[in-house]
Amino acid sequence: HIQHFASFQPTDFPLLALVSLHSEIASCPVLSIHLLYWPQKYENKTCFVTPKIFIAIFVIPSDLFFAIPSLLRSAIEFGRKLASTFFFHHVLEENLFEDGNHLYRFLDDDPIVSSQCHNIPRGITDVKPKPILDIASRLRFLFYGILEAYTSEDGKHVDYRSIHGSEEFARYLRIVQELQRVEVQDMPREEKLAFFINLYNMMAIHAILVLGHPAGPLERRKLLGDFKYVVSGSTFSLSAIQNGILRGNQRPPFNLMKPFGAKDKRSKVALPYPEPLIHFALVCGTRSGPALRCYSPGNIDKELMDAARNFLRNGGIIVDMNAKVASASKILKWFNVDFGKNEVEVLKHASNYLEPADSEALLDLLANSQLKVIYQQYDWSLNC
Incomplete structure (x- = not known):
C-alpha cells in the first residue's frame, strides 16, 4: 500500500x-x-x-x-x-x-552519485550482486582483450578513438554497473590490489573518453577527483582509489587532507599500508606515466616488480657517473613518503629495480654523498 x-x-x-x-x-x-x-x-x-x-x-x-x-x-x-x-x-x-x-x-538520490558517477546510467541496480571475485575476473579477461587490440606492444600508446566505439568497451561499461552494490571490504590483499589497479586504469580511459584529455591543472583535478564510480555503495574517484585504497589512505600530493576521514566507511576498504610499487602500474593517460598492462592476483607482487623494473630502467632513473647526477621521474618526488623517509632512502629503494651496474653506481654515489638529484619534466600529454 x-x-x-x-x-x-x-x-x-x-x-x-x-x-x-x-x-x-x-x-x-x-x-x-x-x-x-x-x-x-x-x-x-x-x-x-x-x-x-x-x-x-x-x-x-x-x-x-x-x-x-x-x-x-x-x-x-x-x-x-x-x-x-x-x-x-x-x-x-x-x-x-x-x-x-x-x-x-x-543511493540513487545522493547528489554526488547522481551528478558525478559514471557507472549508473540506469540508476542503482536492484539485481542481486555477483561475487566481487567473479566480477574482477571478468574485468581482467576483458581488459586483456582491450590491451591486445588497442594498445602498443610496450603498453605506452593507447588507441582511445578505437576503444570508444568498440564492443569490448561497451561490455566493460555493462560490467562496471555491477560494482554498485558488491562487497569489497573483505577482499584478500592480492585480489584487492589487482582489482583496484585494473579498475583505476580502465576508469582513467573511461574518464578521458567522457571528459577529454585534461588541458591543465584544473582539468586534471577534475578528471582525478570528480569522475567517479559507485562501488560497494560508496563513491570512488581515481584519486580516492590511488590515495585512499592503494596507498593506505595517504594524503595526495599538494593536499592537506587524507581522502577518507575517520568516520568514512570507505576507509574500511583501504589497504593497511601504502603499496609503493602501484605508482609504476597506475596509468592516468600521460606520456610520462608507466606502461599500461593488466594485473592478476595470483602474480601481483611479481608483476608489480616487473612494472617497476620496466619503468625505472627505461628512463625512470638515469644515472650519470661522470657528472655524478641522477635524473629521476617526478613520480618518485610526488610520492616520496611511500618509498622512504628522505631522498636517499627513496633512491635506495628505487635502486633495487635498476640494472645491476646502474644500481651499484647509484648506491656508491649515495654512500659518498656525492650525488646530485634532479627531477625530470613530466610530460602530461596524452599517451596515444
Missing part, C-alpha cells in the same frame, strides 16, 4: 527508514509502506546542503507496537538488510539503520 505525503514530519511516525521499492520489498514484514517527499534543508558537518530529501517510511500503528513487538523488530531487521546491501544510507553515515528520528537517503 503506497501513499504520498507532503507535510508530515518524521516524528509523526514511530519508525523512519528509507527502503527500495524493488522486488525485495515483497517480503517486507511491515503493515504498510509510505513514501514521503519532505522538502527540507539538511546541513552536515561539511556544509553539504540538499534541498530535497526523499524519505520512505515504514508505518506500524502504535497500538500494534505493544501488542506485536516482533513487528517492530522485524521491520528494523528488514531495513538493516536493505541498508547492508547498499540500497540506502544514513545521510551522515552515523548508523546502518535504527528506529527513531533519523534521515536516510536512497
Whole structure:
C-alpha cells in the first residue's frame, strides 16, 4: 500500500527508514509502506546542503507496537538488510539503520552519485550482486582483450578513438554497473590490489573518453577527483582509489587532507599500508606515466616488480657517473613518503629495480654523498 505525503514530519511516525521499492520489498514484514517527499534543508558537518530529501517510511500503528513487538523488530531487521546491501544510507553515515528520528537517503538520490558517477546510467541496480571475485575476473579477461587490440606492444600508446566505439568497451561499461552494490571490504590483499589497479586504469580511459584529455591543472583535478564510480555503495574517484585504497589512505600530493576521514566507511576498504610499487602500474593517460598492462592476483607482487623494473630502467632513473647526477621521474618526488623517509632512502629503494651496474653506481654515489638529484619534466600529454 503506497501513499504520498507532503507535510508530515518524521516524528509523526514511530519508525523512519528509507527502503527500495524493488522486488525485495515483497517480503517486507511491515503493515504498510509510505513514501514521503519532505522538502527540507539538511546541513552536515561539511556544509553539504540538499534541498530535497526523499524519505520512505515504514508505518506500524502504535497500538500494534505493544501488542506485536516482533513487528517492530522485524521491520528494523528488514531495513538493516536493505541498508547492508547498499540500497540506502544514513545521510551522515552515523548508523546502518535504527528506529527513531533519523534521515536516510536512497543511493540513487545522493547528489554526488547522481551528478558525478559514471557507472549508473540506469540508476542503482536492484539485481542481486555477483561475487566481487567473479566480477574482477571478468574485468581482467576483458581488459586483456582491450590491451591486445588497442594498445602498443610496450603498453605506452593507447588507441582511445578505437576503444570508444568498440564492443569490448561497451561490455566493460555493462560490467562496471555491477560494482554498485558488491562487497569489497573483505577482499584478500592480492585480489584487492589487482582489482583496484585494473579498475583505476580502465576508469582513467573511461574518464578521458567522457571528459577529454585534461588541458591543465584544473582539468586534471577534475578528471582525478570528480569522475567517479559507485562501488560497494560508496563513491570512488581515481584519486580516492590511488590515495585512499592503494596507498593506505595517504594524503595526495599538494593536499592537506587524507581522502577518507575517520568516520568514512570507505576507509574500511583501504589497504593497511601504502603499496609503493602501484605508482609504476597506475596509468592516468600521460606520456610520462608507466606502461599500461593488466594485473592478476595470483602474480601481483611479481608483476608489480616487473612494472617497476620496466619503468625505472627505461628512463625512470638515469644515472650519470661522470657528472655524478641522477635524473629521476617526478613520480618518485610526488610520492616520496611511500618509498622512504628522505631522498636517499627513496633512491635506495628505487635502486633495487635498476640494472645491476646502474644500481651499484647509484648506491656508491649515495654512500659518498656525492650525488646530485634532479627531477625530470613530466610530460602530461596524452599517451596515444
